[in-house]
Amino acid sequence: xxxxxxxxxxxxxxxxxxxxxxxxxxxxxxxxxxxxxxxxxxxxxxxxxxxxxxxxxxxxxxxxxxxxxxxxxxxxxxxxxxxxxxxxxxxxxxxxxxxxxxxxxxxxxxxxxxxxxxxxxxxxxxxxxxxxxxxxxxxxxxxxxxxxxxxxxxxxxxxxxxxxxxxxxxxxxxxxxxxxxxxxxxxxxxxxxxxxxxxxxxxxxxxxxxxxxxxxxxxxxxxxxxxxxxxxxxxxxxxxxxxxxxxxxxxxxxxxxxxxxxxxxxxxxxxxxxxxxxxxxxxxxxxxxxxxxxxxxxxxxxxxxxxxxxxxxxxxxxxxxxxxxxxxxxxxxxxxxxxxxxxxxxxxxxxxxxxxxxxxxxxxxxxxxxxxxxxxxxxxxxxxxxxxxxxxxxxxxxxxxxxxxxxxxxxxxxxxxxxxxxxxxxxxxxxxxxxxxxxxxxxxxxxxxxxxxxxxxxxxxxxxxxxxxxxxxxxxxxxxxxxxxxxxxxxxxxxxxxxxxxxxxxx
Amino acid sequence: xxxxxxxxxxxxxxxxxxxxxxxxxxxxxxxxxxxxxxxxxxxxxxxxxxxxxxxxxxxxxxxxxxxxxxxxxxxxxxxxxxxxxxxxxxxxxxxxxxxxxxxxxxxxxxxxxxxxxxxxxxx
Amino acid sequence: xxxxxxxxxxxxxxxxxxxxxxxxxxxxxxxxxxxxxxxxxxxxxxxxxxxxxxxxxxxxxxxxxxxxxxxxxxxxxxxxxxxxxxxxxxxxxxxxxxx
Numbered sequence: 001x002x003x004x005x006x007x008x009x010x011x012x013x014x015x016x017x018x019x020x021x022x023x024x025x026x027x028x029x030x031x032x033x034x035x036x037x038x039x040x041x042x043x044x045x046x047x048x049x050x051x052x053x054x055x056x057x058x059x060x061x062x063x064x065x066x067x068x069x070x071x072x073x074x075x076x077x078x079x080x081x082x083x084x085x086x087x088x089x090x091x092x093x094x095x096x097x098x099x100x101x102x103x104x105x106x107x108x109x110x111x112x113x114x115x116x117x118x119x120x121x122x123x124x125x126x127x128x129x130x131x132x133x134x135x136x137x138x139x140x141x142x143x144x145x146x147x148x149x150x151x152x153x154x155x156x157x158x159x160x161x162x163x164x165x166x167x168x169x170x171x172x173x174x175x176x177x178x179x180x181x182x183x184x185x186x187x188x189x190x191x192x193x194x195x196x197x198x199x200x201x202x203x204x205x206x207x208x209x210x211x212x213x214x215x216x217x218x219x220x221x222x223x224x225x226x227x228x229x230x231x232x233x234x235x236x237x238x239x240x241x242x243x244x245x246x247x248x249x250x251x252x253x254x255x256x257x258x259x260x261x262x263x264x265x266x267x268x269x270x271x272x273x274x275x276x277x278x279x280x281x282x283x284x285x286x287x288x289x290x291x292x293x294x295x296x297x298x299x300x301x302x303x304x305x306x307x308x309x310x311x312x313x314x315x316x317x318x319x320x321x322x323x324x325x326x327x328x329x330x331x332x333x334x335x336x337x338x339x340x341x342x343x344x345x346x347x348x349x350x351x352x353x354x355x356x357x358x359x360x361x362x363x364x365x366x367x368x369x370x371x372x373x374x375x376x377x378x379x380x381x382x383x384x385x386x387x388x389x390x391x392x393x394x395x396x397x398x399x400x401x402x403x404x405x406x407x408x409x410x411x412x413x414x415x416x417x418x419x420x421x422x423x424x425x426x427x428x429x430x431x432x433x434x435x436x437x438x439x440x441x442x443x444x445x446x447x448x449x450x451x452x453x454x455x456x457x458x459x460x461x462x463x464x465x466x467x468x469x470x471x472x473x474x475x476x477x478x479x480x481x482x483x484x485x486x487x488x489x490x491x492x493x494x495x496x497x498x499x500x501x502x503x504x505x506x507x
Numbered sequence: 508x509x510x511x512x513x514x515x516x517x518x519x520x521x522x523x524x525x526x527x528x529x530x531x532x533x534x535x536x537x538x539x540x541x542x543x544x545x546x547x548x549x550x551x552x553x554x555x556x557x558x559x560x561x562x563x564x565x566x567x568x569x570x571x572x573x574x575x576x577x578x579x580x581x582x583x584x585x586x587x588x589x590x591x592x593x594x595x596x597x598x599x600x601x602x603x604x605x606x607x608x609x610x611x612x613x614x615x616x617x618x619x620x621x622x623x624x625x626x627x628x629x630x
Numbered sequence: 631x632x633x634x635x636x637x638x639x640x641x642x643x644x645x646x647x648x649x650x651x652x653x654x655x656x657x658x659x660x661x662x663x664x665x666x667x668x669x670x671x672x673x674x675x676x677x678x679x680x681x682x683x684x685x686x687x688x689x690x691x692x693x694x695x696x697x698x699x700x701x702x703x704x705x706x707x708x709x710x711x712x713x714x715x716x717x718x719x720x721x722x723x724x725x726x727x728x729x
Contacts, residue, residue, distance in 0.1 A: 171727065185667075187671040205684065
């Protein structure tokens, strides 16, 4: 019997895989310079072929999701229920793809400066993005696992991309060890849940919606065995690791500091958004309560917001500060995951979008200011640059204010939506903690602005010049969307709510 | 349930007891001498065998073996995924064959990339 | 064989893996410990599938095998690079990043 397969639903993923393979082949087989046919001789891709293929692939995938789905409103399943396409997954796919496009644009100039092989780099980015998309369509343990690994394994390589630099090597090793550890923990949880479903319903399946139904039924009847609870906890711990929620955040600052800046920027936004979506899809709703995970997630969210924001206060390295800030933002998203109503899910989606563009703008400024052999990383490096380059300083300012949650920028509406959903669902104290920690965050988000505008540049500081057009485009796009989402949040909020209703209706 | 494991327990106890007896008799009956006071014959391998020719056995293995090993793993694992297809070969028919070819071609793409980047050259 | 014994054995293996990741200093041993954890998961899946039937777990186990090997291949590449860079594969040598 041939299983039911509809490749039409999988077109974006297939496009990305095809783009990745084409990049690899073009990198290996196309002659790079006239009369010079040594694939190892030139790594800089002078004609931008690799960049072009990558961007075309990403844009095509995004265009298909935006325009090619037809007018089907409900969820569509294929591959015997392994792969699901719905509005919720599609919305997060758009956010992840936009983050990836910005990440690729930020990488290009830097790759040329470092003389790193662009072909392999872009292929890894494309494959990791494919993993993200699969993860967003996953309703089965097998797909969650494969998607998660397809996302993570290229990221380990990308974190260690600067292979002659101690910091990057250490970042890669730490990410690898803790990432694979987290995956193994999650799998153990899945194994226990699989056993529970098999014993309770008599029909063993790795489908997560069947697991959720069985857990809810068993919990209502008071027959939920201890090992199923343990399975739920372990599965969630694995995902929280990937999201760098607080007891499992130790690796985050180190990996984010050591990785190439563009990869840090991309990881901090896209991986986080995708993991939040998976948490919502698997654990959103009453199953969270049935598995007794609600209290755990409450504590984790509170700790994540608190520790992320307080640890960010004492950092001297901007990348490290943004790493802790990303931990904190993960905490806000977890509040939305707790309030898993359609309003809560929509809030997580809007928050992820706002955070993607706000954070990307901050990293884009760092990359814009860096030159060959000189990476802008510490606050001292930023001294006085705002007065020298007011526009770049303004971008940094807007990005910081958006991350802080100051109206009328995108970050404000994200936080507002999350906290409103949380209060509606009765998480008042968590909202109070969230608001207080947001107040703490003002202190460290103001610091780059103060350093850039209020202190004098050291003698000999020059304006950054000669940046690649890709970095300029990414910088401008990120900041424009941050402002635009803030000035006109209505349409995007409606879109998010519609997408989230698709998820909640399917529960 | 427990009765069927009884032989295992007995063998384990027997092995441990035998070991304890042998070591105990040795330490009871054997002469005790410091290492440097031993005659030369006592320092040589016991009763049979020859002294090892190469004392330092830690030779470095060239990293190029590792590269080949990784390429080997790629095709080694392909076989794992061939098993389900082999089991359902008749039922899947042409469709299964085409699916499998797509899978194999994508692996060959990886090999082609490795070859062009010089991973197969034995330097 | 009762499910409890099977899960206990699998958990024992899993805990050994966790302890290895937490306590050992040699990166190769740490990677092997992660493999041990994954094999414990495989054992749990196969054992449960034998008790309750169904083929899903077999698919899962095969996927875990393949992906685990890929992970190790990548991990080895990163560790070999670290050895070239720092002349050691001990986690004690991490000093470039404040952990």
